[in-house]
Amino acid sequence: xxxxxxxxxxxxxxPTAMHFxxxxxxxxxxxxxxxxxxxxxTDSEPLVSLLPLPExxxxxxxxxxxxxxxxxxxxxxxxxxxxxxRETAPxxxxxxxxxxxxxxxxxxxxxxxxxxxxxxxATFNVIWAVLEAAPDCxxxxxxxxxxxxxxxxxxxxxWIDVQHKGRTQKFLYPRQAGSLYHTTKVLDTDLLWFYVxxxxxxxxxxxxxxxxxxxxxxxxxHPELATAFNYDDIFGTVVNRFITQAVAxxxxxxxxxxxxxxxxxxxxxxxxxxELAANSPPGAGQLRVLNQFTERFSVNQLAERVKGVGDKxxxxxxxxxxxxxxxxxxxxxxxxxxxxxxxxxxxxxxxxDDVMSAMLERVxxxxxxxxQRKILPRVRWNS
Ligand code: USQ
Numbered sequence: 198x199x200x201x202x203x204x205x206x207x208x209x210x211x212p213t214a215m216h217f218x219x220x221x222x223x224x225x226x227x228x229x230x231x232x233x234x235x236x237x238x239t240d241s242e243p244l245v246s247l248l249p250l251p252e253x254x255x256x257x258x259x260x261x262x263x264x265x266x267x268x269x270x271x272x273x274x275x276x277x278x279x280x281x282x283r284e285t286a287p288x289x290x291x292x293x294x295x296x297x298x299x300x301x302x303x304x305x306x307x308x309x310x311x312x313x314x315x316x317x318x319a320t321f322n323v324i325w326a327v328l329e330a331a332p333d334c335x336x337x338x339x340x341x342x343x344x345x346x347x348x349x350x351x352x353x354x355x356w357i358d359v360q361h362k363g364r365t366q367k368f369l370y371p372r373q374a375g376s377l378y379h380t381t382k383v384l385d386t387d388l389l390w391f392y393v394x395x396x397x398x399x400x401x402x403x404x405x406x407x408x409x410x411x412x413x414x415x416x417x418x419h420p421e422l423a424t425a426f427n428y429d430d431i432f433g434t435v436v437n438r439f440i441t442q443a444v445a446x447x448x449x450x451x452x453x454x455x456x457x458x459x460x461x462x463x464x465x466x467x468x469x470x471x472e473l474a475a476n477s478p479p480g481a482g483q484l485r486v487l488n489q490f491t492e493r494f495s496v497n498q499l500a501e502r503v504k505g506v507g508d509k510x511x512x513x514x515x516x517x518x519x520x521x522x523x524x525x526x527x528x529x530x531x532x533x534x535x536x537x538x539x540x541x542x543x544x545x546x547x548x549x550d551d552v553m554s555a556m557l558e559r560v561x562x563x564x565x566x567x568x569q570r571k572i573l574p575r576v577r578w579n580s
Contacts, residue, residue: 198475199223201285203272203323204293205265206250207232208425208432209339209408209467213291215415215422216468217475218263225285226250227278228294229271231315232425232432235301241429241571244441244563248421256421272319275326282330289475290327292338294319295381298431299343300522300576302378309377316381317388324392335399335478337471340386342406342460342490342533343379344372347526352533355402355486369486375525376578386486393484400483401474406490409436409548410464411559424464429571430522436461438572439500440553443507443514444560445567450574453521455497456528460490460535463546473541487537491545506553522574 200217204210205226218224228250236242248256254265266285270277272294282290295316296302302312320338327334345352348371357370369390372383385402392398411426427433428441439449462470470489479485494502500516507514521527539545546552560567 198288199285200225200289200291200475201282201287202226202291202293203319204228204295205267206230207293207297208427209464210293211253211424212413212416212464213293213468213471214265215257216413216472218257218265219261219415225266225268225281225287226254227268227270227272227281229269231296235296235298236427236432239301239431241427241431243425243427243432244560244566245420245423245426247423247425253421256419257415260418260422261415272322273315275322278322278326279330282326287331287334289335289337290323291471291475292320292323292336295339296378299376299378300574301431302376302381303578304576312378312381316378317384320385320388324388324398327398328392328396333481335401335475336389337401337474338385338389338403340382340402340404341379342404342488343374343376344383344386344404345370345533346373346375347529347531348373349530352488354488354534354537355404375523390484393482397482399479399481401479401485401487403470403474403487403489405467406460406462407434407436408462408464408467409434409556411437411556413465413468428567430574430576435496436499436548439503440556441560441567442572443503443512444557444564445569445572446512447569447572448515448517449500449503450572451496451500451516451518452523452574453518454527455500455518456495457525458493458495458529458531460488460493460533461548462489462491463548463552465546466491466543469543470538473538473543477541488533488535489538490535491543492547493531502548503553506550507557510554510557512557519574522577524578
């Protein structure tokens, strides 16, 4: 397949590009380094610094003989994006090109505006680039489980049948996100659904939970092929943060009561999910929504498990709850469906003790690079 990966420099974008290129697909990555710029501005650089994309692609070619074409461009520039879509004639576009940090989106007015304009502007332009230059292309879009929030009823996979006064209609499942970032993803979904309904686009919208991990077969080929592994409060997701905190000897930062439950997945499973979605397009005029996670646990359960494995490795891990910087339910019902990707063939890789100890070992190799000033929360939701 000809695959265009928007946001191909990111935590998920770069491993996705290598994954598809290794399997013989024709891969182009497109990125404007927005995440790198925000990381610099907010003092949130990843654990190991990254080569520029063209140099990473050269390293990948040297290791595998496979080529990844790199275009440095901005999805918010429609002409630039259109040109790339015309040149690459993609059969699949994987759209990751969004500001992905909930805390950043809540930092101040400037960060909120950037998140809003970038995320909605990018999705709008992706839609129009496809309509004008590749109308049969399948858009695989990264949404988030956070679109649903934490309702007090079961979460379905994208859609729900509503019965009202004796009649029934299928609607998008109600969404109520807990940050502006998550809300931009809600708005993306509505925008995509509009263009699917009225213009016949084909879209898979993946509601993904927090991802963890720093190893894929391709990343493991050479240190210069690593992805952006963040442990700071801005870009670091909770599993990656707790693993790094355990290594640094910093008490694990459970926010509030720690009953917050989410659906998690290994970065290797993200790659499986994207590939499964790309291999089975939903068809013109279809919006397919899949809930993308493999297991769920609360923040407290996660902290206890990291402590258990860390202690066995001699790290003596402490857990110290901190005042929750976010506005979120700390004790809630959470029962989301997630059978769609399993039906497509997903073989989950769970967060076992072995997986955690491999992550701890890997982060231990970079212990000296951990900057403890990046760990405690620096953004409060209501400030
Ligand atoms: N949390 C802690 N301590 C920490 C960090 C986080 O208790 O040190 C808690 C948070 O309060 C939250 C939960 O852990 O309840 C998950 O937080 P997170 O930072 O791992 O995830 P989140 O901010 O929701 O965002 C991440 C990605 C985002 C993706 C989302 C999926 O950054 O791009 O969309 O996970 S989901 O959470 O399902 O919406």
